[in-house]
Structure formats: structure tokens, C-alpha cells
Amino acid sequence: MSGAILRRGDSTARRLGTAFGLLIALLLALGAGALTCALWVDSTHHEVIEELEPAQDANVYLHSRAAIMHRSLRTYLLTGDRNELESYDVARADTFAALSSAQRHATGMSRASFARQVDQLQSYVRLVDQQAKAEPRSEEAVRLTPEAARRFDAFEATNLKLDAQLIEHIERVENRAAAVLEGSTAAIGVLLALAVLVGVSTALNTTRALTRPLGNVERTLGRLTAGDRMARAREEGPLEIRAVARSVNELADERDRLRAIEEERERLSETARRTGVAVREHLDVDHVLDTACVGIGEGLDADYVFVMLTEENSPLVPVARAWSARRGLLPPGEQTIPPVPGEVVREHYRRGETWSLNGLNAQVADGAPLPGAPGSFGSSGLPPQARAAAEDLGLVSVVVTPIGVGEDPLGAVFLARTRPDKPWRPVEIEFAESMATGVGRALHSAVLYEQETHLVEKLQALDRAKSDFMSTVSHELRTPLTSIVGYIELLKDEDTGPLSQPQRHMLDVVDRNANRLRSLIEDLLTLSRIESGAFTSNMAAVDLRELVGSATDAIKPAAEAASVELETHCPEQPLILHADGEQLDRVLMNLLSNAVKFTPEGGRVSVRADRRDGEAVLSVSDTGIGIPAKEQEKLFQRFFRASNATDAAIPGTGLGLTIVRTIVANHGGETEVQSEEGRGTTITARLPIAVTHDATGGP
């Protein structure tokens, strides 16, 4: 019964509603029935108790009083006992009292009976009252007796009939009440059973209808959670469960869609990363353009990629590199799309946003302005030549990202598809933009690098030219100098005859200045060489102690000639430097010859080589004329000579210390000077120590 109501596939709410409606209707019917029955039974009882039974009681009482009255009078008439007559009078009064009381209780059928009883009793009483006046056992009394008996019998018959009627009525009423009660109890029982059946059946059916589809949805959710992307719930069972299952499926579909987007994003991101790495691999504009075109084109499934680059002093921005999915990189000269006005590129770069359009073909056909496009493309549309090119190539969807650095536009990266069913999607546009921006940066770096490389090449060429120039100059200077110095020597050796004293003096002056010139040339050449870094190819492990030894040996004759004491302080352990020995020798020679040169007779020059704080410290001290304090900072300037040196006419080029400092700096070291005028000078050079293998026990 309820199964018919709760059909599979219905809404559970409707099922439950129907079931509960039915239940409520049943319960209402139950209540109403019970109430009606109770009320009816109650009214029956009321009739019996309030009407029928009192009437019956009154009737019985009336009969008893009347019977007493009749019997008392007959007894009196037979016996003449006055007591009986008194009894008769009492009974007579009681009878009429009972009669009036009975009439008060009379209803319906008893009323007529009582009325009749009144008439009969009154007719009886009228007769017996005459008898009562007659003499007992008199003839008159006897004559009236049959009539009196007949009248009393009539009353008694009426009375008894009413009694029987009342009893029967009461019985009938009570029987009926019992029957109704029985019937309603049975009906209530049936209704109750029905209600229970509906309730239980609804509960069972609902549970059954809910459990299986819900379990199915739950299992599907479990599988989805566990990562089964294909899991979908069957849409079955009640409406609500089907709705839930549909929602779960929609959620799963949505998740799939999101995951697909996410996967695509990851793929694009990986592509972008790989392209970025490839693009940055070489700082070469052509390489950047090639890898960018291929990487972006293949990575974003484009049909064409064009990289347009601005050119200096040109109002047009041409395609610098083109790529097509079908043919790969296109030959540089091949005409693809015409140059774009610089104004459009500038405006686009100023805007700084990627411009894209799906359905370019439709826009191009009528030559209308391109919606949202920069510059004149947006205001008056593509020029005819560009429209023709776009039509020829069959471009449908385009994405154009401006590239540049700072204020300056570099150009644009132009991606196009020719397939109407493959418009550019936002995620692709986003990645096109980020990849293009990376390409822009790489291009900028490459351009800068190429410029820098060019500059370096130019500088190197300049440096070579300078070296060539220096060597030519020095050669050109040395040749005449050779003649000067040589002929002076011949003259001074008096190979061509004796010299006078003034002639000899003058030749000495010429000789001294020729030598100064020679020193200048040597020092300039040296400086030129070390400044160009040419010496670095001769780097090797050298022991500073050995260099100090050979340099002091070399300067010893000069020191002895100048009566200057020469002392050296070297550690016992080797002091290995990674250096150009010849250049360091020059440093030592320059410092030592300076020290000897500027130290008066009886002075002392000491050379000290030491290891301090992981550095080799080389210092040359003298007790010479020193350097005026305010001139010390200019000491390393080219051609600078201390005033006290020039005053004392001590020869020099002013290049020696510059050479020293340049060589030391080329070795990663520093040069310091400490000096006090009239007391002496100490020049200290700190040089990095080579990683020594003997200290670590290596080879």
C-alpha cells in the first residue's frame, strides 16, 4: 500500500510528506472516531442513568405504593380494621406523591404511560374512596369491589407494561452502546495498525531508498578523494540523492577541468622555463631570436611567431625573425608581414599590455579599426599591406606582447594561429606575455652584450694599436739614441783624438741626458707593457727569497759604489708566490735602485721579505732623503718626482714607482709608502701567497 505511494525515484521529501499526511489523517480519524464514540456512549449512559432508570424506579415505587393502598383498603373492607383504613390513606397520599414525582421524571414514551396511569389511578381512587366511606363488609362495599379490582388491574397492567418497556429500552440502549464501543474499538485498532504499518513501511522504504544511492555517492566521493579522477556517482534513487550525486559529479567534473587547467598551466610554465633557459643560454641576439621563436611557437602551439625589433633611426619596426609551425624558422629575407609603424610599437609598449584578438580574419576583411589595438591600428585599422599579409597567412587569432627595457621599446613578440577552432585562451595569453617579457630581457642583455663585446673588441684593437705604437715609437727612438750614445762613447774614449776639459764636461752632460732619455724610453715601454697586462702569461710559482737574493746581488755594486750598506732579512721557509718573476724582479730592482740612489753615503738600505696575515710582505727601507709629507700622495703618479730629489739633481724618470705599483696591483697586491723627509723611506708591497703544496703535504 505504502510501497505504491513511495515509488522509486520519487522525492524522499514527497514520500515522507505523503506518509506523514497519511499518518496524520489516520490519527485524526482515530481521534475523531474515539471521541465520537466516547461522546455517544456517554450520552447513552446519561439517558439510562438520568432518564430511564429514574423513570423505572419511580414506576416501580408507584406500583408498590398503589399496591399497598389497594391491599390496605381491601383488608379494611373485609375486616373493618381501622388501622388498615389509616394505612390506606397513607398509601393513597404516597401514591399520588409518587405519581407526581414519576411524572417529573417522565420523558418520551413514559410520559404517556404516566398520564394514563394518573387517569386510571384517579378513576380507581374515585371508586375506592366511595368504598372507603361504605361500611366494611356492606353490600355497597361488595358491589363496588369488582369494579375497583378491574380499575386497579388496568392501572397495574399499564404500570407493568411501562416497567417492561423501560427495562427493554434500557437493555436495548445498553446493548447498542456496547456494540458501538466494540465496533469503534475494533475500528481504532485497525486504524492504529494501519498507522503503524504506514510508519514502519515509510521508515523501511525511506531507509532502503536512501541507503544504497547514498552509499554509492559516498563510495564515489571516497574514490575521488583517493585520486580516481574517472569516478562518477550513478544518478539514481530519490530526487535528493540524485541531486547530491549530480552535484558530486559536477564537482568532480569541475575538479577535472581545474586540474586540466592546472596541468596545462604547469606544462606551459615548464615550457616557459625551458624556453627562458634556452634563450638565456647564449648572449647572442640571433640565438635569442631563434630559440625564442621556436620555444614560444612550439610551447604555445602557435602557427606563426614573429619577433619585431626596432631599428635605430628607422620609423618602421620590421620582423627580425619569423617562425611557422609548418616550416620552422623562416629564411631571414622572406617577406611575411610588413614592418609596423614605430608609433604603434611605442604606444603598445607605453601601454605595457599584451593585445590579443580572436577573429582577426573577420575584422581584417572589412578593414575596421581593431578593437583595443594600440596606436593607429586601434583608431583606423591595419594598413592595406598588413591586411593583405594577414589574409595571405590566414591569421585568425593573434597575441602581441610589447617588449622593451625602461623607457625604450625594443619591439614586440607576435603570435598567431590560423585555426578558427583554436582561439587564444587567457592562460595561453598569460604565458605568451611572460615568455615574451623574458625574451625581451634576454634580447636586451644580448644587445648589451654584443655592444659590450664590440666595445671590448674595439678597446682591444685600440690597446694593440697602442702597443704597436709604443713598440714602434721605442724602436724609432732607440735607433737615434744608439747613434747618440755610441758616438758620445767614441768621443769620450778619445778614439778620434784628445778632448779638452770643457769638451769632456759637455760630452758628460750630453751623455747623462742621453741616458736619461734611454731610461725614460725603457720605463715608458715597461709601463705600457705591464698596463696592457701582457706579462700575465708568464705567471709561475716563484720564491720571493730568491728574487730578493738576485736583486740585492745585482744592486750590490751600485750600493758599494755609493757607500751604502745593504742588508736583507728573509724567512727560512720558502715564500712562494704565483707571479711573473721577471716583473717582480723589476719591482725589486726599481725599489732597490731608488733606495740606493736616494740614500747618502754611509746610509743603509734593508730589504725584508716576510709572511704576515697570509700575505707576502716585501719592504725596502732606506735612510735616505725621504719624501716631503705633502708630496707623498702624488708619489705614484706618472712622471712625478719629489721636489727634494729634483733639487738635489738626482736623476730619475718619475715612472719607477708607478711601474712598481702597477705590477704589484696586477698581482693582486697593494703598495704603501711610509716616509719622513730627511729620515728615510719604506716602500711596502703586500702580495697574495700561492696555495703552497708543501704545507699540505701534497706533490
Added chain:
Amino acid sequence: MARVLIADDDADIRDLVAFKLLQSGHEVTAVEDGMAALRALREQPPDLALLDIRMPGMSGLDVCRELRAAPETATLPVIMITARSQEGDVEVGFAAGADDYIIKPFSPRELSSRVNAVLNRVER
């Protein structure tokens, strides 16, 4: 007493060297470039050649290499005269087969002693 060839494009230097060597008792032939030097050396091989490295046309190094390549002049003593304008000139000079070198500007006395030293070495 030896025959010395001097090749230098600078006349003053040729004269200077010739003067000093003549004074030392040598016989001197002076030429002004590499080709002339090579010609003179082949015509009448001297006891020693003084070759300036930098000369127009054929350099002293080229002349030296040519000499070393020919059997009759393979052992001829050669002294290179260099302005040492380039690092490595000396090494290149020895590699080309020079016996000694002298750097401009030089002292004529030193030149004379070196010439004698090389000649003595060869004689021994």
C-alpha cells in the same frame, strides 16, 4: 782580424759599428737591408754577421733563418741587434739561430767585445 758583415738600415749606426770594428782591426762590409745582406753573405761569406732585426723588406731574423737553412752558412756566427721593442724578440732571435744579441742603444765598446767573444768561441 776577421771579416764582419753589418746589416742595418740606419747609416749612422752602420758607420758607428764599422768605425769601432775597423778600429778593433776587423774588415767590415756594411749593407742597408736584409736582401743586400743575404747577397753579400752568399757572394763572400764573412767570419761573423751583425744583423739588425728590424729592417725594411727582409728582417734580420729572416736573413738568419736563410743562413741557417743553407749548409755553407749554417755555422756562420750571427749577432742580432734588437731594439727590444717587443717582448720575446730575444727568444725569437735565438730560435732563428742567432749566437748572441745586443740591445739598442748599445755601447760600441760592448759591441766590440761581444764580437770578439763570439769569434773566439768559434775559433776554439
